[in-house]
Amino acid sequence: MKDTDLVFQSYGRCCNSDQFFVDFYDYFMSSSDAIKKRFVNTDMPAQRHLLRNGVMQLILTARGMPDRKLRALGESHNRNHFNINPEWYSLWLDALMKTVRLHDPEYTPKLEKAWRDVLTPGIDLIRGAY
Numbered sequence: 001m002k003d004t005d006l007v008f009q010s011y012g013r014c015c016n017s018d019q020f021f022v023d024f025y026d027y028f029m030s031s032s033d034a035i036k037k038r039f040v041n042t043d044m045p046a047q048r049h050l051l052r053n054g055v056m057q058l059i060l061t062a063r064g065m066p067d068r069k070l071r072a073l074g075e076s077h078n079r080n081h082f083n084i085n086p087e088w089y090s091l092w093l094d095a096l097m098k099t100v101r102l103h104d105p106e107y108t109p110k111l112e113k114a115w116r117d118v119l120t121p122g123i124d125l126i127r128g129a130y
């Protein structure tokens with residue numbers, strides 16, 4: 001099976017539980033105080049919902065969908081808007097991988113590599129818009 005299919009199916013298993021997104025933000029915020037501070041005034045239930053779609057956009061773009069929505073995320077996260085430090089994206093991906101490991105019963109290191117390979121071009125696009 002192609003990596004993009006493996007990741008698409010893995011994400012389906014992860015999304016079976018809303019706890020996936022709770023755990024993701026717990027891991028992500030505990031990776032840095034500066035990151036935690038960015039979410040003090042955020043409506044987290046809404047943010048978890050937005051992230052569910054955001055990860056789906058990364059996967060769908062890797063599967064060939066136009067990258068228009070990722071370019072919009074690049075714009076909202078750039079220095080003129082949320083001003084997201086480009087170095088934080090590797091913490092973001094590490095937190096996501098920790099969460100996949102916890103939630104996908106079919107997790108393997110090979111699956112983690114597929115996730116990283118599939119998501120990296122889209123993440124680079126968002127980060128590159130800084």
Ligand code: HEM
Binds near residue numbers: 047084085089092
């Ligand atoms: C908002 C996705 C990386 C911080 C959002 C939104 C989405 C999203 C879908 C809401 C839509 C929008 O406002 O444009 C993603 C994806 C990421 C990513 C897919 C990885 C590629 C990061 C990183 C940080 C971050 C590394 C670092 C702290 C924020 C903040 C908001 C936000 C602060 C606004 C929260 C608020 O409204 O209070 N993100 N994001 N994001 N993101 Fe990200």
